[in-house]
Amino acid sequence: MPVDADPVAERAAETPPEADALPINELFHSLQGEGKLAGVPSVFVRTSGCNLRCWFCDSYHTSWEPSHAWLTIDEIVAEIEGYDADHVVVTGGEPLIHEETVDLLERLDERGYHTTVETNGTVAVDAPIDLASVSPKLASSTPTPERDPTGEGDWEQRHEQRRLDHEALATLVERYPTQLKFVVTGPDDVAEIDRTVEELRERTETTIDDADVLLMPEGQTRSDLDETRGVVADLALEHGYRYTPRLHVDLWNDAPGT
Template sequence: MPVSDSVSRPDSDADGDRLPVNELFASLQGEGKLAGVPSTFVRTSGCNLRCWFCDSYHTSWEPTHAWMTVEDIVAEVGELAPSHVVVTGGEPLIHEETNALLSELADDYHLTVETNGTLETDAPVDLASISPKLASSTPTPENAPEGTDPGVWTDKHEADRIDLESLSSLVEHADDFQLKFVVTGRDDMPEIEALVSEVRGVTAREIHDTDVLLMPEGQTRDALEGSRTAVADLAAEFGYRYTPRLHVDLWNDAPET
């Protein structure tokens, strides 16, 4: 989902674990097995990858954030109504303090972690929403966001985007999981099939086809208009699950949705 390009809250100078936070808001979960569930989103800033189509540009290509203590984040989450919390990014697991946040929230909330699957966690997680990045995500000078030079990120992204050990660990660690792929077209399917097979080969946990979600690439209603039916058809053909991008359908590209 599109994210804020500026953050109005000041940096905290309080003692304690701090996280770079781009957004903290309540909305509906837009994607995956819990699409439609009222949820509070804590969006950390910073990512170890650089997908060309990143829909949270201000947490990856141009990180924007305020520093918040874990204590203040928990307090602000407590002022909002949802019983579900989604810790997302960027890539939230690049921050050690994310583990402290998850531990603090675990007793009172259902916790989803949205991750690109390249890192592990030992913190409590109810739903690991794992979104491995396909070859089609790699930035090049031709597809990089306007005004951006991918530079070293073309090679770095390509080298780091898949980590089977982390994928296996995340699948096994959380109470539930989903493997959610951003699909740009039929050309992605052989890689998805191969990767699902590889992960099945290294994890002790059963991965049902319905744990594998295909999500259309597109950050605006117009873009989704051109991609969602084709991706839904692919899901039906391959026996995987289709996930909408409800927040785009409902609120187009508005931040904090």
């Protein structure tokens, strides 16, 4: 359920409290829609704020136009404990730009939760993470002036400079069980996926199987996915990578809190 419609929002501070806190855009219970754990009931904690600006970002209100309430780590943990779930997905925005995300992950680990972190792979942290769900951003994600949803085009260069950090990616792959989940817009993306995976294999001792490389169709809505999912499934088959659906979009389209 989005924070705006949640009772927590009524208690939540609009400015950062003194205690350890995170800017939270939404906190809800759903089925993990993406990746190796697709279908698993999970609590989602969505932080606000991102260091990138993908033109296609399906969480516009955490990146292009961030909005949030400040919740203390205590409040977030209490809210999570109110659901009957043992999996927690920490996402954003980019959750790893906030130091306090590490504190949240430590508290969840102490309580025995399985944690997945959805990250763009540009920030390496040291935290108890059970699955690093890393989604490195390809050139096709860059907000060129024609694609920038605000029409300004002023994030193009910053996004381009930051989107791939091979050192951070290698650290994440070495530290955590990892899935590499690439958003695919079409066949032209595959060459950059091949190069990125190769570069990573050269930088790390850790084995990266093709089955750990997931191709996910770009699409914020069912009708977007109607255009992309077949093409991306065929690319996965052709190149030996894994396909991941966007189960939540198939089930609930682009409804918030799903």
